[in-house]
Amino acid sequence: MSTAPGPAEATAASTETLTEPEAVPSGSVREEYENLVDLVRKYRFAYYQEDEPLVSDAEFDDLFRRLEEIEALHPELVANDSPTQEVGGEVSAAFAAVEHLQRMYSLEDVFSLDELEAWITKAEAGITKLGDTARPAWLTELKIDGLAVNLLYRDGKLVRAATRGDGTTGEDITHNVLTIKEIPQELTGAGFPPEMEIRGEVFIPSKAFAEFNEALIEAGKAPLANPRNAAAGSLRQKDPAETAKRPLRMFVHGIGAREGLETLSQSQTYALLEKWGLPVSPYFEVLGSLEEVLAFIKRYGDKRHSLMHEIDGIVVKVDDLATQRALGYTTRVPRWAVAYKYPPEEVHTKLLDIAVNVGRTGRVTPFGVMEPVKVAGSTVGMATLHNQDVVKAKGVKIGDIVVLRKAGDVIPEIVGPVLALREQQEPPVRDFVMPTECPSCGTPLAPGKEGDVDIRCPNARSCPAQLRERVFHLAGRGGFDIEALGWEAAIALTQPAEPDVPPLVSEAALFDLTHEDLANVRIRREKRSKGVATGEFELVPYFYSKGTAKSPSKPTATTEKLFKELEKAKTQPLWRVLVALSIRHVGPRASRALATAFGSMDGIRKASEEDLAHVDGVGPTIAAALKEWFAEDWHLEIIDRWAAAGVRMKDERDESMPRTLEGLTIVVTGSLPDFSRDEAKEAILIRGGKAAGSVSKNTSYVVAGENAGTKLDKAEQLGIPVLDEDGFRELLANGPAAATAGGVGPEDADESEDSAESEAALESEGVTE
Incomplete structure (x- = not known):
């Protein structure tokens, strides 16, 4: 409901494409018009005088535009006090006019x-x-x-x-x-x-x-x-x-x-x-x-x-x-x-339920299940609520009409309830009660350590939900990057409807999977009729075709692709293997630093906590998490079985690589034609430089490709040298003396998010859309 200057009264819609006005408005049109006038006045008053919107901006705009459309078709209905003839809202009696x-x-x-x-x-x-x-x-x-x-x-x-x-x-x-x-x-x-x-x-x-x-x-x-x-x-x-x-x-x-x-x-x-x-x-x-x-x-x-x-x-x-x-x-x-x-990023919808998700490190996260609604260009039916304290602080109850926000690609968030509508809900709203036992394995829940707000399932080894999340995570872009192993495939491997024992009871066996292991895996899938869901479910093979008398069941094309990508994943560099292990707090940034500092999984495993903590980008919290993880026998089994299957556990160091970037801190932003983000960072690290995710006065250079935005702006404000891709190549080859700034592209281009930094900063344990 916003328009500058000030909050919006939605617009005067063009009438050029409307049909010819009817001679006399029908009773139904007149009734719709009068209802719209009442609704617009009601919602406008709540918005301006009470600062508590009853509907989202997008819903208000739709109502207002429909009101304008009817008035364009039937000008005889328009009165001087129509909401379309007014600016803003009324003046509150609480303040002097x-x-x-x-x-x-x-x-x-x-x-x-x-x-x-x-x-x-x-x-x-x-x-x-x-x-x-x-x-x-x-x-x-x-x-x-x-x-x-x-x-x-x-x-x-x-x-x-x-x-x-x-x-x-x-x-x-x-x-x-x-x-x-x-x-x-x-x-x-x-x-x-x-x-x-x-x-x-x-x-x-x-x-x-x-x-x-x-x-x-x-x-x-x-x-x-x-x-x-x-x-x-x-x-x-x-x-x-x-x-x-x-x-x-x-x-x-x-x-x-x-x-x-x-x-x-x-x-x-x-x-x-x-x-x-x-x-x-x-x-x-x-x-x-x-x-x-x-x-x-x-x-x-x-x-x-x-x-x-x-x-x-x-x-x-x-x-x-x-x-x-x-x-x-x-x-x-x-x-x-x-x-x-712009398309609306806040809408109103009904909170049907609050459920919990068990993440890959055991954190139990409440999330809202809502009536699906379109926001920021996508349809959303679930949104994170973070933890039980946030649910309480936001004051949301099951059955509320809530404000849902989705900003760009950020995980959808429930902002809070529309309190003015709470008493009107049927059935009545009810409080959310956090479970005391893991919904996946039944283990009693508890904080990871004293003082933690989040509660966790301590059954890390055997909890099906944690295993599913870890398998999904290890296949992600920051891990092994296995495109054919998505969310539904992770469920099929760890929690299928049939057989009783799933193909994976630990991620340790991932690279030992065979075609035969997947032949009888079935999942429950909703039947569809002419593309429309029927509400009925059936058991269907996931990795194999259904098969008929004339055409026997065989691996699907996606299954064959999965096995090819598993072989390819074995060659991924050490830092990606570290990410794939789901060690708490260890994301791409820390993994790169560890791989560069120690060169092998064995070197990281044997390092003291003090040595680990001294690595730039690691610190004491991550160091303690690493030592705690390596102390578990079943974790070591994962490493050993992956290594036995051929997964790379050591980076071959090129001793001939010149240390041209020793002591330099470099930020890469935007997209470079010949370097992926990971390749650019790898090139910096192996030459002795530090690949940072944010620009500060300590930054030596900023490498800016297409769609480089706020990081580029900050570099220019601080007077930090900015390089294009050619300048970056010169810097890699010959060090600072050879690098020349320039050719950075549009000054006001948008910022491309550093997905690796984001993933390192946040555990990806929330709701999967």
Whole structure:
């Protein structure tokens, strides 16, 4: 429900493609229209006045667009007080009402690039009709997901701050806004009008919001739902001292009343506002074409989760102020600005159940089972809840309507319940109770050690769920990279419906598998009729074809591929074998460091805890975990049987390899045509360098390929040399003296996540989608 400036009233939809209006609306159409009006008003009030949305932004937008569509078909239904004719919400009685000197508007929203192109084409045609034949410049900026605020300055001093309200009248929140340090109480410099309204967005930065929520959870309090509502709620606190505790910030993006101020463009105005000490967003550009605008949208869409604040779209404005004035306004939106909205990343859905998953190191993780819903481009039916303390802190109950968030490729997360809807749920909601016994093997659950929040199944050797997760993990991209061994195959190998004894009761036997071991493996699979699930299940062979009288059962093509990839996996380098062993805390980064330092599994096994801890990138926690793992006989059996089967347990060192990178720390970001991420890191390590995952003042070089983003930005800020692939090759071959910076590609390209770093930092024990 967000549009800059301020939270969204979804857009005025184009009516050009609609059918001809009916002469008289039918009773059903009139009834639908009246219901929509009531719903939009109800949801808008909850959003703006109570800061507790009853539906997601996407659901509200759909309702609002349908309302607009009916009004376009049946204009006789439209009343002056229709929600489509209004801006924002009502003014709360809890705060003094104040009138803006100049009206504040909402923005028209578009939800696809085609709609955006149509809007820009229409706007350019309107500009041409005004007699301006030059192509307009478009000021393009991020649409902050915050609360619209109007600042009134008289003689350079802040005298009042107000919410947007209904566009004409807002709520006086001056005392709360005064607690935001970066909003100047007195402007610097000179030349500002005697009376001026500054418009902008108050928000909570993403990192600060996460830290604030963590502190709330640690204190046993419910976390805040999202940064936008947190910002709005903060500015509506009765006690400014409470507002001051919230990490609020503001970016300004426009001017209302400003008699005597003469600037030619929006961008020139921004420069002036910044000169006067007002906080202006760094995320804007003046662009000359639709193609440049579309590139801006893609670039920030790709990197939206590495920005300072949450965004839900991009705002495009005519930069020239005279053209803005000539184009004017509708009753609700300016004709010179539009907001493109990215696909929603927060939706509402019903929490059907809370179950638990047992991970590869025994951690028991609650996860939500929900009515499937589309969010961030994919359909989601499960989402992590981390541990029992998080479930309690979030206050979610089975049967709640919950807010579900999925940011890009991040695991879906249940943010919290929609409390206003709890009493309406049938059947009534109920509490989640964490199990005391492992749901897979029945072993009593307990913390791994005193003080741990997470509880674990201690039956690591025999717990079927842990074995399944370990087998799935070892086949992953960071481990042996066995493409034919996915989630369902891991289940078939460790927990099939038939036979009673599965092919694998330990991962030790993985490389000893034969075709015969897999011939009779069957799993339960739902029957389908013409591609549609029937709800009936049957036992079917997994690794072999069903077979008939004329065509006997035989290994499937995927099974043959599995055996080929198992042979290929035996040649993987030592660090991948270490990852595949599922040693707690030992991810790709530590594995590479250990393989480089000791060269063999035997060397790592025999090393003292002190020697292990001294390896750069290992440390005492990982060292202790390694010694603990090697102390188990059944773990050693895995190593011995893999080695006997031909799995590589030692890296052959090339003593002739020059140590050209000794003492250097190098960060690789983006994609290089001739190096995979792992190959680039391997090349650095074997030449004596350190392959780091983040840029700091201690970084020697950054190697930037295509789609290199925030790491490249930071390198440039710190003045760290940046190399393209050719420069990287020179550095590898001849050391720093030969390396030359340059040719790094687009400066604002999106950041490619370091999957190895992410996997090292987090145990992949959560819910599998």
